[in-house]
Amino acid sequence: QMVYPNFLDQKSRxxxxxxxxxLLISVLHNLLQGECNPDLRLLGCSVLAPQCxxxxxxxxxxxxxxxxxxxxxxxxxxxxxxxPYFLDCDRFFAGEEEGCxxxxxxxxxxxxxxxxxxxxxxxxxxxxxxxxYSQMVSTLKKTASKCSHIATTYSxxxxxxxxxxxxIEFSTKPGHHELLKPEFKYIGxxxxxxxxxxxxxxxxAQYLCSEYLLGNPRIQALxxxxxxxxxxxxxxxxxxxxxxEGAGYNGWVIGRQTAQNLDLNRNFPDLxxxxxxxxxxxxxxxxxxxxxxxxxxxxxxPETKAVMKWLRSIPFVLSASLHGGELVVTYxxxxxxxxxxxxxxxxxxxxxxxxxxxxxYADAHPVISDRSELRCGGNFVKRGGIINGAEWYxxxxxxxxxxxxxxxxxxxxxxxxxxxxxxxEELFTIWHENKGALLNYMEMVHRGIKGIxxxxxxxxxxxxxxxxxxxxxxxxxxADGDYWRLLPPGTFIISAQAxxxxxxxKRVTIPARMKQAGRVDFVLRPxxxxxxxxxxxxxxxxxxxHDPLELFDPHAQHGQPGARxxxxxxxxxxxxxxxxxxxxxxxxxxxxxQR
Ligand SMILES: [Zn+2]
Numbered sequence: 001q002m003v004y005p006n007f008l009d010q011k012s013r014x015x016x017x018x019x020x021x022x023l024l025i026s027v028l029h030n031l032l033q034g035e036c037n038p039d040l041r042l043l044g045c046s047v048l049a050p051q052c053x054x055x056x057x058x059x060x061x062x063x064x065x066x067x068x069x070x071x072x073x074x075x076x077x078x079x080x081x082x083x084p085y086f087l088d089c090d091r092f093f094a095g096e097e098e099g100c101x102x103x104x105x106x107x108x109x110x111x112x113x114x115x116x117x118x119x120x121x122x123x124x125x126x127x128x129x130x131x132x133y134s135q136m137v138s139t140l141k142k143t144a145s146k147c148s149h150i151a152t153t154y155s156x157x158x159x160x161x162x163x164x165x166x167x168i169e170f171s172t173k174p175g176h177h178e179l180l181k182p183e184f185k186y187i188g189x190x191x192x193x194x195x196x197x198x199x200x201x202x203x204x205a206q207y208l209c210s211e212y213l214l215g216n217p218r219i220q221a222l223x224x225x226x227x228x229x230x231x232x233x234x235x236x237x238x239x240x241x242x243x244x245e246g247a248g249y250n251g252w253v254i255g256r257q258t259a260q261n262l263d264l265n266r267n268f269p270d271l272x273x274x275x276x277x278x279x280x281x282x283x284x285x286x287x288x289x290x291x292x293x294x295x296x297x298x299x300x301x302p303e304t305k306a307v308m309k310w311l312r313s314i315p316f317v318l319s320a321s322l323h324g325g326e327l328v329v330t331y332x333x334x335x336x337x338x339x340x341x342x343x344x345x346x347x348x349x350x351x352x353x354x355x356x357x358x359x360x361y362a363d364a365h366p367v368i369s370d371r372s373e374l375r376c377g378g379n380f381v382k383r384g385g386i387i388n389g390a391e392w393y394x395x396x397x398x399x400x401x402x403x404x405x406x407x408x409x410x411x412x413x414x415x416x417x418x419x420x421x422x423x424x425e426e427l428f429t430i431w432h433e434n435k436g437a438l439l440n441y442m443e444m445v446h447r448g449i450k451g452i453x454x455x456x457x458x459x460x461x462x463x464x465x466x467x468x469x470x471x472x473x474x475x476x477x478x479a480d481g482d483y484w485r486l487l488p489p490g491t492f493i494i495s496a497q498a499x500x501x502x503x504x505x506k507r508v509t510i511p512a513r514m515k516q517a518g519r520v521d522f523v524l525r526p527x528x529x530x531x532x533x534x535x536x537x538x539x540x541x542x543x544x545x546h547d548p549l550e551l552f553d554p555h556a557q558h559g560q561p562g563a564r565x566x567x568x569x570x571x572x573x574x575x576x577x578x579x580x581x582x583x584x585x586x587x588x589x590x591x592x593x594q595r
Contacts, residue, residue, distance in 0.1 A: 264301060285467075350410070350473055361441045468492050
């Protein structure tokens with residue numbers, strides 16, 4: 001039995017059945033792809049058609065509403081829908097003491113109430129499938145919402161066709177850099193047709209979230225001590241083209257490039273040539289090399305600019321870019337030190353560090369490290385599955401060289417599997433082969449030393465240089481004066497210096513078994529004169545305030561939006577809005593999230 005008006009002050013059955021609230025309840029099952037039902041429909045009905053006792057409507061119970069909201073909110077977030085106003089647990093529901101009824105009582109039936117309560121333990125349920133762009137976005141948002149205390153999503157900018165380049169971040173303080181906490185990133189799908197890296201990162205995000213909640217000590221230690229950024233798809237426009245060909249298609253061209261026909265791993269500034277020019281000059285450093293003006297005369301993809309802005313906004317320490325079509329780990333330089341030699345060993349000053357990093361991935365990958373295995377393409381078994389990039393094949397304008405020569409970040413390239421676009425049924429095996437390696441590599445961000453550079457009053461000094469004797473490559477301190485210097489085990493002479501301060505040196509030994517960064521702080525004393533003019537100049541021109549990157553808005557629209565029906569979440573109405581187009585009046589604007 002029910003009475004009119006209901007709790008929304010609707011006075012007849014007709015009014016209710018033509019309302020947007022009623023329509024929402026009837027389509028909700030489809031919109032949420034089957035999650036949270038049928039419970040949520042019963043909850044909605046208990047407000048639209050309230051039960052009554054002695055001609056008086058009784059409110060449904062608040063605790064039932066709160067329980068359901070906790071479980072269902074991620075599904076709403078995933079489709080970018082606001083929580084419906086008429087399911088506001090405070091407004092339309094009542095506490096036990098006021099007298100309420102449980103709209104789900106019938107569902108519970110004879111089942112023991114204890115048994116039926118939704119368990120707080122999250123199920124580790126990863127769907128090992130290919131994700132379209134919108135499925136990827138929805139999975140990432142759902143994951144971030146399920147783990148909202150340790151995860152968030154954000155976009156670093158837009159692709160040429162207007163798709164957001166989505167990142168999911170894991171950290172104990174999502175959205176913020178914390179003092180001395182190293183920043184790590186994985187980038188996938190830079191080549192749109194190399195899709196395995198993208199899927200691995202989507203699975204990794206779900207794995208990190210549920211294992212953290214389940215109390216896996218390794219994952220908890222990792223997330224508690226690291227800020228992790230996963231960008232599954234750097235080239236979503238190219239992915240869409242490749243996906244049209246279908247899985248199993250293993251071509252080498254379609255979808256590799258962006259919608260602008262640019263190869264992103266050839267589109268970064270070539271700083272490697274400049275590094276070779278400087279290498280022989282005494283005292284010159286091969287780091288923080290500025291972007292040459294001439295670079296901006298060429299075509300620079302919005303995806304490339306978005307990555308460059310991202311690198312400037314976060315003090316990344318370690319990174320890997322996931323490619324496909326081979327099974328090998330490569331490390332800088334990717335560009336040969338002799339322009340005419342296409343397969344020439346071309347090490348950076350940090351050859352030992354890069355080798356250690358590359359091995360950390362390769363050794364934890366059962367197929368890359370299996371010496372008996374007959375595998376795809378080139379034979380890297382004798383080298384332990386790793387190779388210097390230029391020695392494999394030389395190319396210019398790569399992202400890894402740019403990371404190393406322009407920022408503090410060390411980046412390697414991993415070819416995660418023989419096929420670029422494998423069949424769906426192969427994905428589970430590929431995940432299993434890479435899972436341990438992906439975790440192992442992230443943990444490498446804690447090698448070497450880290451610390452704070454400050455003056456004698458404890459004020460942090462940003463952009464101070466940390467030099468290692470014998471390695472012609474410095475790292476600089478971040479805004480809070482904190483720095484991270486990846487190093488292999490051994491004894492090193494480390495020095496810190498900044499303009500206007502005297503240089504301080506320390507001798508440091510890193511034991512072979514140490515798996516945490518050693519803490520080495522520096523306190524600098526001010527000096528009147530600055531001794532090294534060359535150094536000062538090279539520090540001043542590190543970031544040209546007039547370079548076009550400073551003015552670039554990565555979130556602006558670049559190409560023709562939706563040229564191939566590409567979806568662009570954000571400005572326009574969400575896809576489910578069409579469900580409500582039949583309503584002339586009273587369109588449910590309350591379902592649109594505030595931006
Ligand atoms: Zn590639």
